[in-house]
Amino acid sequence: MIDQTGSVAALDARILEAVERGLDAAAFDRLARDLFAYQVQNDAPYGRWVRSLGWSERRMPAGWREIPAIPSPAFKEAALATFPLERAALRFETSGTTQGRPGAHYVERPALYEASLLAGFRRFMLPDGASLRYLNLVPDPAEAPHSSLGYMMRTVARELGEDGGFFLHSGALELDAFLAAARRAQDEGSAVCIAGTAFAYVHLFDALRGAGITLHLPEGSRAMETGGFKGRSREVGREELYAEFPALLGIPRERVVAEYGMTELLSQHYDVVLTEPGRALHEGRRVKSSPPWLRVLVIDPQTGHEAPLGTVGALRHVDLANRSSVAAIQTEDLGYALDATRFVLLGRQPGAVLRGCSLDAEALAVLHAP
């Protein structure tokens, strides 16, 4: 149990140590349970939810797998924070909904977030320890201060390399500025990391093809692709998208890493394509892994219990860096686990076929699009 005098600092210190030095399964379990007890006490909406499920300080989960998860849309419904909101150092907004009301993830101390995102990025994107120039096709934090992705890439560029600029403004790609930066890196022989959403890459590649331009970025360059899953079309296009990187940017396909993160999480999963190239694919699909302080559980939607290894279910994340909100978050993203640390993300609707003349959620989203 965490007491209220100086305990938060102690808890943060333990999490920071886990982020910096890693932790084994037993330590993860202990820290996750302590974090749970702290969040039940200090995060009122989460506490009410947990108690409604029959858990309490007196009936504690036996291990991290039992920690009750909140559904990710709960961030749109309630302020999930373990501290008074006026003390929030950061506020990140989740993507908009059909109701037009985004959710918010409040962060009490940036240090924990930054330590987590940097350690994860270093582990999966920079296993060679490279210092790169970052060309960002994600929202510019100067323009979109509530984008966690923009914040992440600004932090990465500042701490791990050189900020080569943000080239997405008001949702539009600034091709000329990007090309100038990329050509400069080419001329100087400086390896770059391009970080972008799948949609930004689609626009970039269309523009490059349209103008008949191909880049040959220096050896050691790589790309991070991110952006969340929006449904079938997104998943179908992904491998086709990756095939464009070598031809248009000169970045080999095996140096394109998909990051899987959410505004609701302060840690991220990544493809293991750079860290374990021999085990990067499972049955043709990219394998993902997580840093030691972030774990994934695959839940059988039918039963609500953990699915066996290899069985497709909905992904639940337990992120110890989410100290100031909720550690356990249930998504509707589907995937399957390969072992304790590796999994495959399938997205929202693998193989699902739309049928019926009723509207569905996707059609509704189109209908409500601005």
Next chain:
Amino acid sequence: MHRDLPVRSIVRAIAGAARRWEHCDLPLRMRAQAALERRTGFSAPVVEVALDRAMARLTAAEIERTLQGDLGSLDVLDRAAPGPYGEAAYAAPAGIVVIVSSTTTIGVGLWPALLALCCKNDVVLKEPDDALGTGFFSAVVEEEPLLAGALSAASWQGGDEDIEEPLFARASTVVAFGADQTLRAIRARLPVATRFVGYGHAASIGIVLREALVDEDCAMRAADGAAVDLSLYESTGCLSLHALYVERGAPVAPERFASLLAEALAQRTVEFPVGRRDLSQSAAIRGAREMAAFRSAGGRGGVFTGADLAWTIIFDPPAGQPPAFLPRTLSIAPVKDAAEAIEYAAALRIPVETIGVTPLQAPRAAALQTLAARVGASRICALGAMQDPHLASHHGARPRVTDFVHWIDVES
């Protein structure tokens, strides 16, 4: 040559085929039943109800009533006769009518195809991969061999230009069911003079008036109607119940009504077993339930659930939250009155097809007629009958038949 047949002979052939198709052991129907179960994933009893209902409406009287309602008389299809305006007119066939029924719920393209046949058109039905149209058309031709060649049904990948270009070029009328983008794509490929009738995706809502909530028995009957409209066809139809509004201020409160509906659903789930679902649907249903439970733990709304994700009722969802559009998942919003229900539905900006009301006989239900257009609805019916429209209903808020004829006025 089917164009020489009197319309009543065509009607008789269709009705005759439908009577044979009412028998579950007819081999043609058995084949269609199996294919429909495979394609839709609906349980066998649900497919059976769909086929029974589709056939039950295909009586000679109902078909003739529909033709007469739109055209003024049946005779105009055989020769110049008094038409809808009383003047002599001849409703000649439009020519070739193509029905693109897409992968929609069961048999949605069948009715327009048969009505187009009654108007002596050549009819081509693009049907889902279940051969329902093929099977039923062969039964019609068995009843009247002169109809051979007038009706054809086939399944192909939508957008196949080799098939569709020549077909669309020759068509006089194209009827299509599908998502807005599908309809836009089809319409863009038609010659200017070709008539296009598009039925986009839509949703349907229910309203429980205070008059249905005077006591528990009365409320239970209303709940049972809602349970039928929710359970059949796994919420995939545009006539399925997607959102329910319950008036406050009656002896049976909206939340109590929700629990009665839960009881009714438990019963109806036995009669209409749950169909096949994919994992993403199950994950989304579980997500919707947990989200509702989360809200409820915070003192807002509630959730009622059946075992094994069978059905889910989300009570008092957040204002402005659209329906879940998930199998057997329904949100119930308490409202001051029916007008407020319509306002809520209008605020969701979804195209509404049908409004199910109980009790339909209540004088206040009549007021909905003027409100229905506010949400684009084309039908007001009793809760429990939402997915069982009349053949003559104005699906998509338009007449069923007039796009299948070419009027020739014959002045005396």
